[in-house]
Amino acid sequence: MxxxxxxxxxxxxxxxxxxxxxxxxxxxxxxxxxxxxxxxxxxxxxxxxxxxxxxxxxxxxxxxxxxxxxxxxxxxxxxxxxxxxxxxxxxxxxxxxxxxxxxxxxxxxxxxxxxxxxxxxxxIPELRTLLNSLLKALPQLGYVMLMMFIIFYIYAAVGSTFFEKVDPFLWGDISISMLTLFRVMTFEDWTDIMYDTMEVYPMSWVYYFTFICLTAFAFLNMVIGIVVSTLDEEHKQQDAERAEAEGEPSLKDLQQQISELKSLIENKKI
The missing domain is CATH 1.20.120.350 (Voltage-gated potassium channels. Chain C)
Structure with missing residues (x-):
């Protein structure tokens, strides 16, 4: 009792x-x-x-x-x-x-x-799913961030070499140059920085244009794509676990059954 x-x-x-x-x-x-x-x-x-x-x-x-x-x-x-x-x-x-x-x-x-x-x-389960997806995406994001750091480092070295005399406050050394490039990548008054350097180096717009295309457009979109892909996989895994808990066949089981049916049909034809 x-x-x-x-x-x-x-x-x-x-x-x-x-x-x-x-x-x-x-x-x-x-x-x-x-x-x-x-x-x-x-x-x-x-x-x-x-x-x-x-x-x-x-x-x-x-x-x-x-x-x-x-x-x-x-x-x-x-x-x-x-x-x-x-x-x-x-x-x-x-x-x-x-x-x-x-x-x-x-x-x-x-x-x-x-x-x-x-x-x-x-x-809230949805927030847990978002956080789990972000944590699972960290290994892939790490390589993207490493590549972005390399790009930042190269452009910062170039910017510090050529633009230090134009504005020592923004291009004084490589660390300050990387902060300046982060400002450029986030589009925070980046045109003012570009116009200042263009007064001395008229073709310096190529420097900013290529940097923005690589970072703000290419690599940041790669980060978004990785997170979205991982989030989609997390949703599929949760659906499979929910189906298994409810006794329903999962997508993997259905695919296996379809492949078995196809092999049976092919064997009968032979």
């Missing part, structure tokens, strides 16, 4: 944590927590400051309750902390409980409360 009762309690917590209304409530609390962090950056009356302090503890209590509900609703408790997001949420909530507002660790306490906004990612 006791086991049945425990199972019923676990099922109740599982249904509660899977409830959309519960998720929306938690998201609303996270948004309100973010607004509270922003409100504390203004000069507010002492009375209102006390109210925000009480609300902050109320938010922490709600987060602690929400973590407890998710943990109690986990079918296998030991699997709860195998999820990195669960570990992140638990650490953020537990550190928020420590009363360090009036101590030397007050800055850490404020930082932890700011990071509570990141819990939005762990709550």
């Amino acid at each position: 006791s086991k049945l009762s425990n199972q019923q309690i676990q099922d109740l917590f599982f249904k509660l944590r899977s409830n959309k209304a519960f998720e929306m409530f938690v998201i609303g609390v996270i948004v309100f927590s973010a607004l509270m962090v922003g409100a504390k950056t203004y000069d507010i009356p002492p009375t209102l400051l006390k109210i925000t302090h009480l609300l902050d503890w109320l938010i922490t209590f709600i987060f602690l309750t929400e973590i407890s509900v998710r943990f109690m609703g986990e079918p296998r408790k030991r699997d709860f902390f195998k999820n990195a997001w669960n570990v992140f949420d638990t650490v953020i909530v537990l550190v928020s409980i420590i009363p360090i507002d009036n101590s030397e660790m007050a800055v850490i306490g404020r930082l932890v409360r700011i990071f509570r906004v990141l819990r939005m990612i762990s709550i």
